Amino acid sequence: MSGNTTDVIVIGGGTGGYSTALRAAHLGLGVTLVERDLVGGTCLHRGCVPSKAMLHAAELIDGVAEARERWGVKATLDSIDWSALVATRDDIVSRNHKGVEGQLSAAGVTVVRGTAALAGPRTVRVDVPGAGGAELWTARRGLVLATGSRPRTLPGLEPTGKHVVTSDDALFAPGLPRSVLVLGGGAIGVEYASFHRSMGAEVTLVEAAERLLPLEDADVSRQLTRALKKRGITVLTGARLLDAHLTGAPPADAHRSGTGRSDAGTPGAGTPGGGVAARVQPARGEALVITAERLLVAVGRVPVTDGLNLAAAGLTTDERGHVPPADWATLETAVPGVYVVGDLLPPPSLGLAHASFAEGLVVAETLAGLAPRPVDYAAVPRVTYSSPQTASVGLSEAAAKDAGHEVAVNVLPLTATAKGMVHGQGGMVKVVAEPGPEGRVLGVHLVGPHVSEMISESQLAVAWDASPADIAQHIHPHPTLTEAVGETFLTLAGRGLHQHA
Template identity: 35%
Template sequence: MTQKYDVLVVGSGPGGYVAAIRAAQHGLRTAIVERDRLGGICLNWGCIPTKALLHGADVAHTLVNLQPLGFSTGSVEFDMGRLVEFSRSVSGRLSDGIGYLMKKNDIDVVEGVARLLDKGVVAVTTADETVSEYRADHVILATGARPRPVPGVIPDGDRIWTYFDALVPTDLPKSLLVIGSGAVGVEFASLYKDLGTDVTLVEMAPQIMPVEDFAVASHVRRQFEQRGIKIHTGASVSELAAGPDTVTVTVQSTAGTVDELTVDRVLVAAGIQGNVEDLGLTELGIEVEHGFITTDQWCRTSAFGVYAIGDVAGAPCLAHKASHEAVLCVDKLAGVQHVRPLDRDYVPGCTYARPQVASLGLTEEQARATGRRLQVGQFDLQASGKALAIGEADGFVKTIFDADSGELLGAHMVGPDVTEQIQGFGIARALEATADDLAEVVFAHPTLSEAMHESVLSALGRPINM
């Protein structure tokens, strides 16, 4: 007998499980289909386990820099396996927590692989090949994404890694070459360097962190190179040969230079592509562009009653963007009034490397291309009492405003704990606060967030502490 639901969600990552919970809160009979573990990539193989490993890297950095604070240590031993075990345990706890949330909200969890048979009709195939059919008034696709392959570079789980492999190494490689310098590549480069690996970073674009403001990317590059990370920009891997113990890599630049490197491991971190295959999209006429499902501002696909949220619906491929889309998508289909569409340009982006990077809105380069008159402010953390007090004064905050309206166009931060501070600018943007409004806000002292205030004052031409 075919089961009938109001909402059926395919995928249980930060988009899928949030969509299911929100639908249940509206009193809609809801089911969620998951082929692997609840929580999707973010909880099991992405956002959360990487942050657990990066915490270990932060501890390693602290241990190396104890002397200025008056501490000394004897011999310190490191066990990569224990750090990986800690990371996996965190993911396991959160995945179990989502199972609890499904039960709490009376959401049916269906294990298996889903495929659309028709509008509102989904077939789910279990591990033992049993096929069950489900019907729903609304089907939300939240199938996520996976690493994008690099031509000629085939991950083998041994010498050539995807980020899945980099999260569960059996030992710490002596040397690592990372292909791609987006958030994933930069985080792993920073992580492994702090743990003692010799790291090389290769990026095709002229700058590392291509989506970030040029000043931020340049600052991170300088910090990385001071730490001993070797960086090749405007370059690509033209040849790669994996042996039993090492990988020989040929790096070719756009300028024509060629370098041959030998490393223990290669990590492919050159972007992601949506999980759009074998979902039955073509048969329903659902549009796919550049490997991602095309949607409108309410997450609706070109097939009535079928929606797509999160990574499978395109950039920015971030967990918090997926969760936000989940809520607005469900609220809209449930008939909630005054739902606001998402402005993807103002979804905050965070990179949890050392130094941390956080940003939202337009870069200075993008803002100048609009032809608007700008007010740009910047405050260096070398002038921040709190940053100096904790020994983390390498960084800055940069703000970009429309000179005529005072509208916040962009905010860019690099330095300690900026990923925890960027939401201040996000709130300001959501409440349509102007530069003058932000200048009137009282920031506590001494805090790292004071740099945000100083950057605004700088944009207005009246900085205090610089």
């Protein structure tokens, strides 16, 4: 077994892992990154990037209907060339992948392709395919665990890659289904429900909690649910799956939920060879039998530690499989010199790619002897890329009250602005702050078109403990959607033009 020594070993090449490796290398440390699959991880290859590429295509499809029905542009959607859509998606992913590989190479990071297992607190055994043996690596400064997560599955509902899929393989399943049952109303489930509806499928979205996006502000959930139902998506909240099984080919009218829509364009050709029948118990009434060509299970993710041999380094997981840090400021575990980033972290880490970038920076700078500012998880933006989108940062109204804050709340419909009327998709801006013009901004919650591009201003307001008066002094361009944010703060500051407290 060959032996190698370096300053930092990173296990896992997803967003948390490669950001740690890049920053550490830029700070002059020797870095070895071990990855058994593709650098970039789930986010780049199966999640964030390909799904947002597909959601952009979905937005273009929806635009055809809007052009025809609102603007008099006599356009129709003849068909969807699935192979061309997939090719564009894959090209975007490939170019991003090559970019990350190039950055790692330019930074001097040694990338080892293989499966890692701990052999001690800072020692890693790497089985490299085709190498005829294992490599042993030892870190002088620190070992960073960044092995990510995988979709949670349900007993008896193992993914088939065709009729039962998870978020990791939903975009790569064959063809466009005519009907989809989405189990799970968090961000991932909502995004996939929105995508398939745009592609012409009948969609039923089932969530066990009392509302969609249960971790977001209640007004966000209400606005989103109303918008999704308007698009023809059947939403069942407070509902639970009783059982499900594969079936033969469902008849054309077998999907009992969903209203259909005339503007959906041409649906996909379907997925031949059957589907899924599920019994769902709604919040009220008798159980429903819902049949669909595809069942998408989006009930969360679980940390990946299989085969990592954490015990060899003296590490253990919590009851949900996370590796908790002993120090949230540095993300160092109870074992000195061993750090953790990304989806392996328990709450308050959010399991979001942009949070793991920040975590990677903190760990790398700590290993380089700097004193970075800890990640402020309360100020990490949260986005759902459905149609409409949601974006938020900070505390919901309920969470702020539960934390003991007195709150002042202002809600402004996007349609109260000229640009909101142009888009015609509804939506809102909601600000939760301490009372008075100089009270701290505690949370900002957005629903509407392109609000993912609008949340950064509010992230700064929350992170910097700004007040409505602070934001109100800054001029927002007219006509834009962002001026709705500005007007909301103006009103809380007692200076509203078009809205009064």
